[in-house]
Amino acid sequence: MNSTKSTVPFKGTPEQEAQLLAVIEEKKDTQGALMPILQKAQEIYGYLPIEVQTIISDKTGIPLEKIYGVVTFYAQFSLYPKGEYTISVCLGTACYVKGSGDIYNKLQEKLGIAGGECTPDGKFSLEACRCIGACGLAPVLTVNEDVYGRLTVDDVEKILAKYSA
Amino acid sequence: MENITVKVNGVEISVPKGTTVLEAAHNAGFEIPTLCYMKEINEIGACRICVTEVNEGRGFRLVAGCVYPCSPNMEILTNSPKVIESRKKTLELILSTHDRKCLSCVRSGNCELQKLCKDYGVEDAGKYDGVNEHYEIDDTAAHMYRDNNKCILCRRCVAVCSKTQGIGVIGANERGFKTFIGSAFNMGLGETSCVSCGQCIAVCPVGAIAEKDYTKQVMAAIADPEKTVIVQTAPAVRAGLGEAFGLPIGTNVEGKMVAALRRLGFDKVFDTDFAADLTIMEEANEFVERVQNGGTLPMITSCSPGWIKFCEHYYPDLLDHLSSCKSPQQMFGATAKTYWAEKMGIDPKNIVMVSIMPCTAKKFEIGRPDQNAAGVPDVDFALTTRELGRMIERAGINFLGLEDEKFDDPLGISTGAAVIFGATGGVMEAALRTAYNTLTGKTLVDIPQVRGTEGIKEFAVDELNVKVKVASGLSNARQILDDIRAGKCNAQFIEIMACPGGCVNGGGQPQVPMGIRNFTDIRAERAKVLYNLDKEMPIRQSHENPAIQELYKTYFEKPGSHKAHEVLHTTYVKRKINEV
Numbered sequence: 001m002n003s004t005k006s007t008v009p010f011k012g013t014p015e016q017e018a019q020l021l022a023v024i025e026e027k028k029d030t031q032g033a034l035m036p037i038l039q040k041a042q043e044i045y046g047y048l049p050i051e052v053q054t055i056i057s058d059k060t061g062i063p064l065e066k067i068y069g070v071v072t073f074y075a076q077f078s079l080y081p082k083g084e085y086t087i088s089v090c091l092g093t094a095c096y097v098k099g100s101g102d103i104y105n106k107l108q109e110k111l112g113i114a115g116g117e118c119t120p121d122g123k124f125s126l127e128a129c130r131c132i133g134a135c136g137l138a139p140v141l142t143v144n145e146d147v148y149g150r151l152t153v154d155d156v157e158k159i160l161a162k163y164s165a
Numbered sequence: 166m167e168n169i170t171v172k173v174n175g176v177e178i179s180v181p182k183g184t185t186v187l188e189a190a191h192n193a194g195f196e197i198p199t200l201c202y203m204k205e206i207n208e209i210g211a212c213r214i215c216v217t218e219v220n221e222g223r224g225f226r227l228v229a230g231c232v233y234p235c236s237p238n239m240e241i242l243t244n245s246p247k248v249i250e251s252r253k254k255t256l257e258l259i260l261s262t263h264d265r266k267c268l269s270c271v272r273s274g275n276c277e278l279q280k281l282c283k284d285y286g287v288e289d290a291g292k293y294d295g296v297n298e299h300y301e302i303d304d305t306a307a308h309m310y311r312d313n314n315k316c317i318l319c320r321r322c323v324a325v326c327s328k329t330q331g332i333g334v335i336g337a338n339e340r341g342f343k344t345f346i347g348s349a350f351n352m353g354l355g356e357t358s359c360v361s362c363g364q365c366i367a368v369c370p371v372g373a374i375a376e377k378d379y380t381k382q383v384m385a386a387i388a389d390p391e392k393t394v395i396v397q398t399a400p401a402v403r404a405g406l407g408e409a410f411g412l413p414i415g416t417n418v419e420g421k422m423v424a425a426l427r428r429l430g431f432d433k434v435f436d437t438d439f440a441a442d443l444t445i446m447e448e449a450n451e452f453v454e455r456v457q458n459g460g461t462l463p464m465i466t467s468c469s470p471g472w473i474k475f476c477e478h479y480y481p482d483l484l485d486h487l488s489s490c491k492s493p494q495q496m497f498g499a500t501a502k503t504y505w506a507e508k509m510g511i512d513p514k515n516i517v518m519v520s521i522m523p524c525t526a527k528k529f530e531i532g533r534p535d536q537n538a539a540g541v542p543d544v545d546f547a548l549t550t551r552e553l554g555r556m557i558e559r560a561g562i563n564f565l566g567l568e569d570e571k572f573d574d575p576l577g578i579s580t581g582a583a584v585i586f587g588a589t590g591g592v593m594e595a596a597l598r599t600a601y602n603t604l605t606g607k608t609l610v611d612i613p614q615v616r617g618t619e620g621i622k623e624f625a626v627d628e629l630n631v632k633v634k635v636a637s638g639l640s641n642a643r644q645i646l647d648d649i650r651a652g653k654c655n656a657q658f659i660e661i662m663a664c665p666g667g668c669v670n671g672g673g674q675p676q677v678p679m680g681i682r683n684f685t686d687i688r689a690e691r692a693k694v695l696y697n698l699d700k701e702m703p704i705r706q707s708h709e710n711p712a713i714q715e716l717y718k719t720y721f722e723k724p725g726s727h728k729a730h731e732v733l734h735t736t737y738v739k740r741k742i743n744e745v
Contacts, residue, residue, distance in 0.1 A: 001303065058742075065347075068336070069338055
């Protein structure tokens with residue numbers, strides 16, 4: 001089983017930790033505190049790596065595995081940070097039919113990460129999305145605010161090169 | 166309690182309000198199958214194998230019998246065609262993601278899923294086969310492996326780990342089709358603060374989790390003419406092994422076990438009970454010393470390696486409370502490879518010490534540091550009761566037909582105080598017998614206050630001015646430990662066992678199907694074996710064991726001597742809960 005610890009070094013600040021501790025302190029004695037704590041924690045850090053989940057576990061007494069189970073159950077939580085550039089590949093019906101699945105696979109291969117993860121240097125994160133309303137340009141991906149359409153697998157390298165500089 | 170009347174398959178029966186359909190059916194003589202359900206521990210109604218037709222006046226419908234409460238005049242059908250069909254369908258769906266390697270599975274023959282498939286006449290196990298996740302086997306822990314390809318997601322293991330033991334290092338990760346049982350961030354179990362108690366293995370209905378099997382290595386050692394292979398058996402093994410051969414729960418098979426071990430080819434068949442008596446000598450001495458010299462109190466027993474690892478991970482600040490005594494298993498190995506080896510003129514390097522334990526944490530314990538009195542590991546292989554059962558079967562020994570035999574001398578000589586080590590409260594009772602006799606000159610051998618399966622027991626020995634506590638099951642232990650931390654514990658001596666009920670219910674004992682466990686207290690049934698043995702023993706106080714007296718006279722001098730410390734005592738390690 002592959003580890004799901006993020007390979008991007010944790011860059012949490014003392015301010016973020018103070019914020020998180022305040023949230024835990026406020027909520028920990030209420031029933032069902034874990035969900036709101038996790039939501040706030042993700043707001044504070046942007047994602048929920050082992051460092052953050054461990055703080056929550058230590059302070060609430062909830063076993064780390066139980067927290068991890070909840071985090072991996074809900075799609076709203078992420079174990080990985082967003083990169084400097086978030087690449088979002090549309091896997092909606094039209095794009096998928098036009099081959100966006102291959103493009104998505106190529107990106108995973110080139111970046112060496114799975115969908116949802118972030119490269120260790122913090123540069124790129126990759127995710128799949130559903131229909132961004134540009135079906136006429138299918139297959140489509142976005143890099144932050146930039147939109148790329150009518151793509152083939154061969155375009156992947158060129159696009160990455162543009163942001164790697 | 167108000168009673169209500171229900172009809173199970175036409176049989177009218179009166180049950181207390183709040184009784185579940187499953188319990189009412191059981192009382193009426195009909196068993197409803199279960200997979201996820203564990204009374205009071207895992208009542209989640211998830212697996213749906215217990216579906217039962219009930220009519221509450223609005224016609225018959227299927228409900229989860231394990232958790233659905235009876236209502237007045239309810240009609241219950243446990244075996245209707247609709248029920249059978251539904252259960253069969255559930256089994257077929259479970260099988261669609263189950264790695265059906267039954268022929269090579271350690272649980273073949275006592276697998277709860279296999280039995281249900283046979284009972285319900287599942288013809289095509291691959292009926293709903295489709296895309297499946299493949300899981301790597303996790304063998305990172307010293308004592309067990311997990312093969313999630315066989316897991317049916319019943320969550321019994323998760324429930325015992327978090328509820329019974331208060332640990333929670335395993336749980337359900339991801340969701341839907343991708344759900345699997347594992348640890349946080351997919352860590353291997355060996356990287357977590359798992360304490361190796363093996364309670365998860367004891368409740369697994371299938372072969373998804375099992376102890377690491379060392380029977381092959383042991384048989385190879387026996388076949389090696391260079392090696393003297395000796396075996397010790399823990400008290401609780403004799404109270405559980407019979408179940409592996411179809412005997413009723415609570416059958417004493419001590420004599421047959423000794424005979425079988427001899428037939429397997431062990432050079433000497435010894436008894437861990439000998440070392441239990443030795444433990445009492447050392448532990449009682451340590452306790453008296455602590456009382457007299459202002460040492461850390463309360464002192465807590467150190468026989469249970471699952472408890473030791475738990476304390477190291479979760480209460481490292483309380484490690485000074487632990488007795489420095491090695492566990493009986495380790496004391497035995499250490500004594501065998503020093504005293505006995507010298508006596509027999511055998512190089513300890515050529516002794517292979519095998520232990521048969523009701524325990525999986527013993528597999529972890531033998532690899533601990535500071536457990537090698539003769540410069541080689543005190544114990545080489547720790548096998549579970551289940552592994553011994555498999556060895557006996559494989560060797561074609563007709564276990565049930567064996568005549569009783571006796572342990573070898575001198576490390577097979579023991580007392581009634583030793584044999585009760587296998588039940589919660591037994592170590593405490595044994596220690597009190599010796600302490601009471603030593604300090605008052607009077608004899609006290611039956612101490613019912615520390616017997617029984619309650620999670621926490623207390624007893625004040627007024628004549629000794631000592632208060633003692635006994636806890637089994639780690640969530641019970643937590644209560645006492647939290648009291649110690651808070652400075653609220655008024656006891657001076659505490660016994661803690663990792664497994665609920667003590668070693669008789671250890672993680673290495675034969676698995677009992679949950680359908681039986683839900684209605685039988687296996688802890689109490691197996692403990693009875695030990696208390697009966699104790700009652701019949703001519704000597705019931707550890708310090709009166711002649712072999713122990715001889716051992717001190719000729720080797721250790723006296724309890725707590727320098728030599729005893731070198732051989733029989735150990736040290737502990739501070740560990741963390743969540744290591745990032």
